[in-house]
Amino acid sequence: MLRVAEHRDETPWTKTMRFKDAVDARPGQFVMVWVPGVDEFPMSISYVGDRFGITYQIVGDGTKALSKAAEGDIVGIRGPFGRGFSITGKRILVVAGGAGIAPTAPLVDAATKKGVAVRLVLGAKSSAELVFESRCAAAGAEVHVSTDDGSKGQKGFATGLASSLIEKERYDSVYACGPERMITAMADICRKRGLPMQASVERIMKCGIGVCDSCALDGKHVCTDGPVFDLEQLEKFSELGKTRLDRTGRKTGI
Numbered sequence: 001m002l003r004v005a006e007h008r009d010e011t012p013w014t015k016t017m018r019f020k021d022a023v024d025a026r027p028g029q030f031v032m033v034w035v036p037g038v039d040e041f042p043m044s045i046s047y048v049g050d051r052f053g054i055t056y057q058i059v060g061d062g063t064k065a066l067s068k069a070a071e072g073d074i075v076g077i078r079g080p081f082g083r084g085f086s087i088t089g090k091r092i093l094v095v096a097g098g099a100g101i102a103p104t105a106p107l108v109d110a111a112t113k114k115g116v117a118v119r120l121v122l123g124a125k126s127s128a129e130l131v132f133e134s135r136c137a138a139a140g141a142e143v144h145v146s147t148d149d150g151s152k153g154q155k156g157f158a159t160g161l162a163s164s165l166i167e168k169e170r171y172d173s174v175y176a177c178g179p180e181r182m183i184t185a186m187a188d189i190c191r192k193r194g195l196p197m198q199a200s201v202e203r204i205m206k207c208g209i210g211v212c213d214s215c216a217l218d219g220k221h222v223c224t225d226g227p228v229f230d231l232e233q234l235e236k237f238s239e240l241g242k243t244r245l246d247r248t249g250r251k252t253g254i
């Protein structure tokens, strides 16, 4: 049980919660967040190391209850869990769509700290929903913004902007987190260009430790085998971008 040290608004629908405690985690790993009496759900670690933190969109009952926590309140945290990103190469492209910036912002921090040249494509529905643009620029990344409605940066999806950057410049590796159709589109682009890629995948998770099977994806457990997978593995997933298990374990379309 950890005490909330800071709880701030990033946008009207996105908040960052930080704790006094340090967590030794790799960018891309996640924690299970327990709001007593409400629910427990997975959240990527958006700040690793000292004063670790999570950054979340308010979407349903669990995140709505979490959003009401004040500084000094107590939240249950289990983890860190899962396999995070591994940084390879000297020049990388990071593609983050929506809440996908939560696990990729610490990746940008870690890569720039290692002297890796980082280009970040930050995509959101509108300028009001952009998160961590200045944080990533301050870390040393060259930030390229795309918005679906054209209110900031290039109009359109993050994949379009990422694809034009890939045509202009050679990257050693590509990293992605965001909506599943963004991940499958980036996997297509990277396969055609022969670029190594890693992406973080989301599935319903209950235990976070590979026991309950809620996050099963083509025989893998996203919580322990992922959530970060490389291109070779992503291409083997026949269900990616098509189906997922709902909260009752029933297969549903995406």
Ligand SMILES: Cc1cc2nc3c(=O)[nH]c(=O)nc-3n(C[C@H](O)[C@H](O)[C@H](O)COP(=O)(O)OP(=O)(O)OC[C@H]3O[C@@H](n4cnc5c(N)ncnc54)[C@H](O)[C@@H]3O)c2cc1C
Pocket: 030, 039, 040, 041, 042, 043, 044, 045, 055, 056, 057, 058, 059, 060, 061, 062, 063, 064, 099, 102, 103, 201, 202, 203, 204, 205, 206, 227
């Ligand atoms: C590894 C991982 C990391 C994540 N990191 C982040 C993050 O950094 N920031 C962020 O905003 N969101 C993140 N999510 C999604 C987040 O877990 C859900 O938004 C959250 O559980 C919603 O809970 P709720 O009760 O508010 O909404 P609900 O009303 O329960 O659900 C709203 C939506 O969230 C999905 N969802 C619900 N429960 C889960 C669950 N246990 N696991 C996964 N998806 C769920 C549902 O399919 C639904 O589409 C992550 C998910 C995973 C699997």
